[in-house]
Amino acid sequence: MAYANSRNERVYLQLESSFGTIPNSSGSATVANGDACRFISSQLDFDPELLQRPDKTGSLGQTAGIAGRGIGNWSLSMSLAGSGTAGTAPDCDAILQCAFGKAAAVSAGTSVTYALDDNGYSFSLWSFRTASTVAQRVAAGCVVRQARFDLGQNVAIWTVNGSFKGLVDSKNFSSLTNEEKCGLTAFPSEPGSPTTSGNMVKGYTGSFTADGNVLATIQNASIVINNDDALVYGHGYELPTDIERGLRRITASFSLKEDDSSAITNLITKSRAKTAIDISMVLGAVAGNIWTFNLSNVQLSNLRFNDSSRRWVLDFGDSQANASSITAKDEIALVIT
């Protein structure tokens, strides 16, 4: 009997061209070496609803129900790691495309830029574990609900989660319906030479600029992309058939040591007046692995004077970034250089 060590897992990410259909060629999965992505932890939870008959039985007992419609939840955390080469997208490209709703713009040898759009993108998330005889899984139709990027740690880490359409696994595959197989006719084995690129970013390198002022006393900062996406069912289906997109909310929160400089005074006054400012958070200093998050029209909120450290700290809570016009989608852009 073989056990499965927690570290013996690799994930692979594939952008889907059609929601919930695992990329395939005539039913054979096309997951390949280059789709591998290093990560810290993953969670794929799928538990179809239990439908219980509501009618009275004449006694106080409940008879067994039947399996109903399913929807899954996934999460991943990973080091922030660019490819290390300007103009080459990171291994986590598929997730970033889904988070931003748009394919990256690649400038050869220079940069990869993720900008917002209203498209509903999905990806397939494969989890292959050792031994190969334990359950191998793929979550089809993954959408990004929330992505969070943090500044200030030793190793920059980002966490991302969302919901997904269906979980296909090697143990149940033969008994799944065609709908539940999400386009596959067989469950594949793991690609032989998974390929990953780039190194981690030091979370304490880079810079934080608010309203044009570089703030060296920054302690920590977070940027969160919240997509109000819902997976919806078509009549007659056991699994979700589509993505409905809702209001997007981008927020920044940060803490910095208080001083009497004009830059800090500026933030305190603009927080009270709710004057929109631009924020730029840069993580990393090594070419090919510098992540610049540009947030527009941020209205600072929830300012708290915090005396829990030796020096006073200003905590700015979740402050929303806003589009500059009703047609613009410029609340946030991520440029990797």
Next chain:
Amino acid sequence: MEFAFVGASCVIHGVSELNRFGQRVVLSVDSESEAASVRSMVLGGACLIPASKFDEIGFTEEELRLYHSPERRMQDRQGDAAKFAAFQGKYREALVALHEFREHLSAGVGFTVPAESEVE
């Protein structure tokens, strides 16, 4: 087929660990499945270009020794500015070649590299 690495770091599990600019690796593309595997690696982020293309660019041994990693490039750029500028020009050329190679593979043409005149 011989490839040259033009990235920062890349792990091809069970095959190679690439961490030096210009590092060579031989990957078979003879069968359809081998070619598909290498294609996936390159399109999935592995910064590999055909070694012949890399050689055309004409990096010197000294350049490959001095500037083989992003960290070394950051450290040594303060040294001989002219030397570094010459390397940067070629480095940029290598990255453009990588971009073109990926476009070429995306189009499903195969592993032959278009001649200079064919590249738009």
